[in-house]
Amino acid sequence: MSSLSTIDLVRSLPEVYLAAAICLVLLFDLFVAGERVARTATLTLLVLVAGAALTLYGTTPGTRILAYGGLYVADDVSRLLKVAAFLFTALTLFYGNGYLKRRGLMRGEFYVLTLSALLGVLVLASATNLLTVYVGIELLSLSLYGIVAFDRDNGIAAEAGMKYFVLGAIASGMLLYGMSLLYGVTGTLDLAQLSTQLTQSPGVGLIMGITFVVAAVAFKFGATPFHMWVPDVYQGAPVASSMLVATVPKLASFALAFRLLAEGLTQQSAEWSAMLAILAVLSVIAGNIIAIAQANILRMLAYSAIANVGFVLFGFVVASATGYEAALYYTLAYVLMTVAAFGAVLAMSRDGFEATRLDDYKGLSRRDPLLAGIIAVVMFSTAGIPPFVGFWAKLRVILALLDGDQLWIAIVAVLASVIGAYYYLRVVWLMYFDPPGERPGPSQALALRVVLALNALAILLLGIAPGGLLDMVQRAIPGG
Amino acid sequence: MLVQLLFYAFAAVMLAAATAVILVRNPVYSALSLVVTFFSAASIWLLIQAEFLAIVLVLVYVGAVMVLFLFVVMMLDVDLEELRSGFAGHAWLGGLVALLLAAEIVGVIWVKGLGSGIDLRSGLAAAAPGASNTRELGVSLFTHYLYPFELAAMLLLVAIVVAIVLTMRVRHREGVKVQDVAAQVAVRREERVRVLQMPPEKRS
Numbered sequence: 001m002s003s004l005s006t007i008d009l010v011r012s013l014p015e016v017y018l019a020a021a022i023c024l025v026l027l028f029d030l031f032v033a034g035e036r037v038a039r040t041a042t043l044t045l046l047v048l049v050a051g052a053a054l055t056l057y058g059t060t061p062g063t064r065i066l067a068y069g070g071l072y073v074a075d076d077v078s079r080l081l082k083v084a085a086f087l088f089t090a091l092t093l094f095y096g097n098g099y100l101k102r103r104g105l106m107r108g109e110f111y112v113l114t115l116s117a118l119l120g121v122l123v124l125a126s127a128t129n130l131l132t133v134y135v136g137i138e139l140l141s142l143s144l145y146g147i148v149a150f151d152r153d154n155g156i157a158a159e160a161g162m163k164y165f166v167l168g169a170i171a172s173g174m175l176l177y178g179m180s181l182l183y184g185v186t187g188t189l190d191l192a193q194l195s196t197q198l199t200q201s202p203g204v205g206l207i208m209g210i211t212f213v214v215a216a217v218a219f220k221f222g223a224t225p226f227h228m229w230v231p232d233v234y235q236g237a238p239v240a241s242s243m244l245v246a247t248v249p250k251l252a253s254f255a256l257a258f259r260l261l262a263e264g265l266t267q268q269s270a271e272w273s274a275m276l277a278i279l280a281v282l283s284v285i286a287g288n289i290i291a292i293a294q295a296n297i298l299r300m301l302a303y304s305a306i307a308n309v310g311f312v313l314f315g316f317v318v319a320s321a322t323g324y325e326a327a328l329y330y331t332l333a334y335v336l337m338t339v340a341a342f343g344a345v346l347a348m349s350r351d352g353f354e355a356t357r358l359d360d361y362k363g364l365s366r367r368d369p370l371l372a373g374i375i376a377v378v379m380f381s382t383a384g385i386p387p388f389v390g391f392w393a394k395l396r397v398i399l400a401l402l403d404g405d406q407l408w409i410a411i412v413a414v415l416a417s418v419i420g421a422y423y424y425l426r427v428v429w430l431m432y433f434d435p436p437g438e439r440p441g442p443s444q445a446l447a448l449r450v451v452l453a454l455n456a457l458a459i460l461l462l463g464i465a466p467g468g469l470l471d472m473v474q475r476a477i478p479g480g
Numbered sequence: 481m482l483v484q485l486l487f488y489a490f491a492a493v494m495l496a497a498a499t500a501v502i503l504v505r506n507p508v509y510s511a512l513s514l515v516v517t518f519f520s521a522a523s524i525w526l527l528i529q530a531e532f533l534a535i536v537l538v539l540v541y542v543g544a545v546m547v548l549f550l551f552v553v554m555m556l557d558v559d560l561e562e563l564r565s566g567f568a569g570h571a572w573l574g575g576l577v578a579l580l581l582a583a584e585i586v587g588v589i590w591v592k593g594l595g596s597g598i599d600l601r602s603g604l605a606a607a608a609p610g611a612s613n614t615r616e617l618g619v620s621l622f623t624h625y626l627y628p629f630e631l632a633a634m635l636l637l638v639a640i641v642v643a644i645v646l647t648m649r650v651r652h653r654e655g656v657k658v659q660d661v662a663a664q665v666a667v668r669r670e671e672r673v674r675v676l677q678m679p680p681e682k683r684s
Binding site: 069129149 | 623627628631635637638641644
């Protein structure tokens with residue numbers, strides 16, 4: 001039996017720091033900021049940037065350190081995921097601030113809930129025990145339910161929040177049930193012990209446990225057929241909330257799948273990878289085809305998310321270090337592109353007008369060449385066209401599939417991305433080749449535009465020189 | 481011997497109360513029967529020396545959850561006739577599910593032989609004198625499981641924040657009555673009580 005020591009607190013510095021920062025922001029918003037919520041927003045951004053720096057410099061790369069008697073691990077995967085989560089959260093909040101102010105949603109609790117969702121992501125990234133996995137998921141989900149339903153007087157947003165809550169609760173139930181079966185079979189909650197003890201041939205209880213766990217993971221990812229909540233939440237919630245749901249939690253989903261399946265159920269990879277293969281193939285097909293029929297850009301992004309999640313799951317289907325690398329690389333690239341896509345939607349909207357219909361983007365190149373260029377970069381990249389980062393991400397996943405002798409799945413992946421390219425390029429077509437007509441111009445907030453341009457530049461540069469990020473990802477996954 | 485008699489007594493009360501929960505017509509009686517069920521369960525836990533769990537069951541479920549439940553039952557205007565209207569139609573389905581569950585339980589216990597190796601009389605090792613499972617739970621929670629325990633505290637904090645975000649209406653500030661605690665504490669007798677000198681009046 002271990003007891004608490006300062007060393008544990010130091011080892012879990014990012015979480016301890018963030019938990020303290022949440023309390024600080026909560027108190028600051030109540031007693032100092034008062035009506036001037038913009039101050040809380042600034043403080044939150046500072047907290048996030050400092051958190052990224054702290055994680056980067058406060059932890060040693062290349063080590064794997066356990067804390068709290070084996071309930072917590074600080075390794076290279078968790079380090080990379082945490083730094084990315086801090087930075088992407090800061091980016092989403094930066095993009096969302098103007099929108100929140102215009103919609104009258106700029107209240108301090110939004111920032112507190114964003115930080116607590118981030119804490120859930122960090123906990124998941126470092127989880128080595130079914131108990132910590134579950135607490136992390138709940139911390140993330142509960143905050144997201146609140147963020148989605150934040151505009152409570154808006155019926156559609158409240159409905160989206162309700163759907164998300166009910167389906168999320170069912171998924172949590174499935175996860176717990178699966179975990180209880182795994183515990184029943186092995187008598188341990190520790191993922192490392194699970195992986196060493198579960199070596200015998202799979203019995204009914206074990207298969208049931210894996211099935212429930214995989215279903216819960218698929219729900220948290222939003223993979224078909226557990227994707228029903230995704231379009232409604234993306235469309236119904238305030239755009240700033242959808243952006244938060246669409247980006248940082250994807251890192252958490254990766255962490256969840258990696259810790260539970262790749263590290264915990266290592267010996268059972270044949271079972272869960274077959275299940276994931278079906279889910280992933282369904283996701284890329286359904287996501288890409290249904291996205292074509294959408295007239296609302298948020299719904300289009302939602303189905304695009306379902307299709308992209310399929311690609312991340314392809315990486316897990318391979319069930320090898322190469323596959324996990326591809327999945328992690330894809331997740332990071334996808335989040336970078338999605339943040340920019342939502343940022344552009346937010347930059348298009350102004351007082352009383354939200355550019356959520358695809359028609360709102362007609363002739364944008366003549367009204368606002370910079371923004372049109374940014375959106376074009378994002379769309380080209382998400383479609384997987386070189387020289388953008390999205391191309392390398394798709395390539396890595398397909399190479400990993402070929403590496404794992406999954407030829408048929410690789411063919412499906414390529415065909416699905418060809419179908420997907422249609423609706424991404426349609427947005428570009430609308431912006432460059434359709435007449436603008438009478439439409440309100442996009443907002444001219446300078447800071448937002450500069451950061452968006454930098455975001456698009458990052459998508460381009462990481463595509464031209466993919467080595468740095470690839471290197472980081474390869475070093476993060478053990479055995480890669 | 482005495483322990484066994486007590487066990488059967490509490491178990492009988494518990495079963496009767498649990499049956500009453502679903503058979504009684506008045507929802508308030510139903511909720512009160514559930515309280516009795518919880519008390520009996522807590523007593524049985526006490527018999528197996530799980531005193532902490534027993535106390536928590538009474539404090540949390542009887543003290544907080546059931547009181548809340550009773551409030552809801554009494555404050556919501558539930559139309560019972562409407563709720564009961566479909567009962568006869570769905571009774572066969574409920575019966576079927578009950579039969580299925582009973583068959584499963586019987587199957588697990590007898591057919592699979594689960595529980596055949598358990599000797600009810602010597603199943604539990606006697607606790608060492610002076611051992612306290614409250615202490616053991618506390619030590620476990622605050623050493624080995626400290627990290628998830630503290631995270632659960634954060635979870636509760638988030639739940640509070642979300643509940644306030646979704647329900648508190650500060651916007652309509654004019655209509656909201658608020659307490660000023662400082663003013664309440666600082667109030668003096670002279671501000672509240674006025675002593676009047678009135679001459680006695682004669683009854684006319």
